Amino acid sequence: xxxxxxxxxxxxxxxxxxxxxxxxxxxxxxxxxxxxxxxxxxxxxxxxxxxxxxxxxxxxxxxxxxxxxxxxxxxxxxxxxxxxxxxxxxxxxxxxxxxxxxxxxxxxxxxxxxxxxxxxxxxxxxxxxxxxxxxxxxxxxxxxxxxxxxxxxxxxxxxxxxxxxxxxxxxxxxxxxxxxxxxxxxxxxxxxxxxxxxxxxxxxxxxxxxxxxxxxxxxxxxxxxxxxxxxxxxxxxxxxxxxxxxxxxxxxxxxxxxxxxxxxxxxxxxxxxxxxxxxxxxxxxxxxxxxxxxxxxxxxxxxxxxxxxxxxxxxxxxxxxxxxxxxxxxxxxxxxxxxxxxxxxxxxxxxxxxxxxxxxxxxxxxxxxxxxxxxxxxxxxxxxxxxxxxxxxxxxxxxxxxxxxxxxxxxxxxxxxxxxxxxxxxxxxxxxxxxxxxxxxxxxxxxxxxxxxxxxxxxxxxxxxxxxxxxxxxxxxxxxxxxxxxxxxxxxxxxxxxxxxxxxxxxxxxxxxxxxxxxxxxxxxxxxxxxxxxxxxxxxxxxxxxxxxxxxxxxxxxxxxxxxxxxxxxxxxxxxxxxxxxxxxxxxxxxxxxxxxxxxxxxxxxxxxxxxxxxxxxxxxxxxxxxxxxxxxxxxxxxxxxxxxxxxxxxxxxxxxxxxxxxxxxxxxxxxxxxxxxxxxxxxxxxxxxx
Amino acid sequence: xxxxxxxxxxxxxxxxxxxxxxxxxxxxxxxxxxxxxxxxxxxxxxxxxxxxxxxxxxxxxxxxxxxxxxxxxxxxxxx
Numbered sequence: 002x003x004x005x006x007x008x009x010x011x012x013x014x015x016x017x018x019x020x021x022x023x024x025x026x027x028x029x030x031x032x033x034x035x036x037x038x039x040x041x042x043x044x045x046x047x048x049x050x051x052x053x054x055x056x057x058x059x060x061x062x063x064x065x066x067x068x069x070x071x072x073x074x075x076x077x078x079x080x081x082x083x084x085x086x087x088x089x090x091x092x093x094x095x096x097x098x099x100x101x102x103x104x105x106x107x108x109x110x111x112x113x114x115x116x117x118x119x120x121x122x123x124x125x126x127x128x129x130x131x132x133x134x135x136x137x138x139x140x141x142x143x144x145x146x147x148x149x150x151x152x153x154x155x156x157x158x159x160x161x162x163x164x165x166x167x168x169x170x171x172x173x174x175x176x177x178x179x180x181x182x183x184x185x186x187x188x189x190x191x192x193x194x195x196x197x198x199x200x201x202x203x204x205x206x207x208x209x210x211x212x213x214x215x216x217x218x219x220x221x222x223x224x225x226x227x228x229x230x231x232x233x234x235x236x237x238x239x240x241x242x243x244x245x246x247x248x249x250x251x252x253x254x255x256x257x258x259x260x261x262x263x264x265x266x267x268x269x270x271x272x273x274x275x276x277x278x279x280x281x282x283x284x285x286x287x288x289x290x291x292x293x294x295x296x297x298x299x300x301x302x303x304x305x306x307x308x309x310x311x312x313x314x315x316x317x318x319x320x321x322x323x324x325x326x327x328x329x330x331x332x333x334x335x336x337x338x339x340x341x342x343x344x345x346x347x348x349x350x351x352x353x354x355x356x357x358x359x360x361x362x363x364x365x366x367x368x369x370x371x372x373x374x375x376x377x378x379x380x381x382x383x384x385x386x387x388x389x390x391x392x393x394x395x396x397x398x399x400x401x402x403x404x405x406x407x408x409x410x411x412x413x414x415x416x417x418x419x420x421x422x423x424x425x426x427x428x429x430x431x432x433x434x435x436x437x438x439x440x441x442x443x444x445x446x447x448x449x450x451x452x453x454x455x456x457x458x459x460x461x462x463x464x465x466x467x468x469x470x471x472x473x474x475x476x477x478x479x480x481x482x483x484x485x486x487x488x489x490x491x492x493x494x495x496x497x498x499x500x501x502x503x504x505x506x507x508x509x510x511x512x513x514x515x516x517x518x519x520x521x522x523x524x525x526x527x528x529x530x531x532x533x534x535x536x537x538x539x540x541x542x543x544x545x546x547x548x549x550x551x552x553x554x555x556x557x558x559x560x561x562x563x564x565x566x567x568x569x570x571x572x573x574x575x576x577x578x579x580x581x582x583x584x585x586x587x588x589x590x591x592x593x594x595x596x597x598x599x600x601x602x603x604x605x606x607x608x609x610x611x612x613x614x615x616x617x618x619x620x621x622x623x624x625x626x627x628x629x630x631x632x633x634x635x636x637x638x639x640x641x642x643x644x645x646x647x648x649x650x651x652x653x654x655x656x657x658x659x660x661x662x663x664x665x666x667x668x669x670x671x672x673x674x675x676x677x678x679x680x681x682x683x684x685x686x687x688x689x690x691x692x
Numbered sequence: 693x694x695x696x697x698x699x700x701x702x703x704x705x706x707x708x709x710x711x712x713x714x715x716x717x718x719x720x721x722x723x724x725x726x727x728x729x730x731x732x733x734x735x736x737x738x739x740x741x742x743x744x745x746x747x748x749x750x751x752x753x754x755x756x757x758x759x760x761x762x763x764x765x766x767x768x769x770x771x
Contacts, residue, residue: 105728255725255726256730290742387759500754
């Protein structure tokens, strides 16, 4: 009978090469799931020890400290404390340490040792350290850490992997706590542990240490404060035992840890006495963050990324469109006419095609994000843009997701994963669709054309630009409102590391591409497909008795058409009749559907050329002879399309990224209500006062 | 050269200093300390961002960026 797999957790700072090491150790034997209640990915990989025994490696989110400040970090901390339901406390912890950044990386190592977990250290990036002219003596380091095994490695070149596997195969070694902040602190920790024991709290000492060393857990105003009764008891211990000091207790603990780290560093690091020359990264930064050159390069990078999403993506998107169209025809020719064929061809194949078509933009954006992140430039982009973003309460990391949303909000929203602060991330997700995406373009083009029939290209382009500006202003406005509503207490601090520039890890980038693409297809795809079929059904049933009924009459009689009639009174104040109402309802599936819907309704077919459609709309008249698509009706309609959330694909992705129904629904409600009232205001005020 | 503490936000790019005290009530101070910037640590102001904020620091051999608002809560002794 085989013993259950050994469970080893993988921890490390961001940018320490943890994921590269994880991939090197586990290959493709990885599984991705979710932790309950949060949008943190649970990544488990499998490897075999040197004795052939199965080892389960749990890749925990990267963190600088176990004093957690985000969902990601709370998951890492809770797993190590054994508090996370559904995930066993690990038997040992593999700490990945960036050798070129030893002191800061050792902080987390000391914290893990404090939790009485056996630790194995993978001393990664020894090549970078050598470039600095330094060396670390692994035996000296191990000795300083109480005998904790230290294995030098270079994960991106797969150097040292076998040695790590060997270390993972040996019996684990537990070291004692390496620091001491004073007798009074020791007494406080002891007495706190006693209180927890008396409350039957498992793993009392580790929990006591975690609570005492984390200010946020003892802050009554903080959402993650511990139970107030317990807090009261701990506070009186601290009050009575702490020697008067101008430092709060958590700072004394941090200081004690770094004092030990200083000693460890002095004993284990060799070299580095030569005067520090400016490194390659320093020199590169001098250009890339330069007030003038830096901006130009930044704009060039952003434009390239944006342009690729807009234009490069259109090539594969056309292939996909054509491919699915051909598939639809192929299948259609082999099926008997009837509802089943219609469902398969238009509902299912059309629906799946409608999902897959997003793939090129998602893959292109994530390719860029992967390269920018991996090379270290992403942190510089956030650094440069932070001042602008902070004016609305966001931070620099929101810039790229929002910029990408101009092409398509879906990859933009998926890209908010790089934002650690949960509230910032939520706000960014909520406002991303206000950045006018490419799907709105066909609608803008046709309505601007009808609205200003004799205008020249300059006027039309300016109007188009005005619409984009309107959306952007809306995004900043709502970001500001939401940020204030969600973060009543304090502004979230902006603290980012600017890692040294590195060549992007191509293997890593492509693996992440694959991950993101598959996740999108599986998770979002199922919802999008479901809703597409529903919309197909609503626009097909009930069918008219006479099969030769023209399409626009059939549409009128379907549920979709009836819906249009029902909401007619609601859209009347905006100047619309049931037909426009129907087209709007229909385009909630995807905005560009507005053009096909309007085409069907006004009898020019769903594939009409722009000029044909424009003429039909311009000539459409009310019973009293006035044009239906008057200037102000069009203006209001444009404003509606700028602000309304009309994309089920976005809905599906937001649901996935926020792990709830609440936020995507809220997003549809707030955006569409605002769109409604804004469109009404434009139409009513415009047509009354400006004729 | 004055020996009295100034706030980190007043230190010019290119200058170094040593941390004296950090205001614990400012959000993010504990995390900053855990990342290695604590009383007694040497810090160098590398540059300010092109728009003036945030600022880039060099601490314990790596680069860290914080906002001027946070830096204002850190008092340092210029080197």
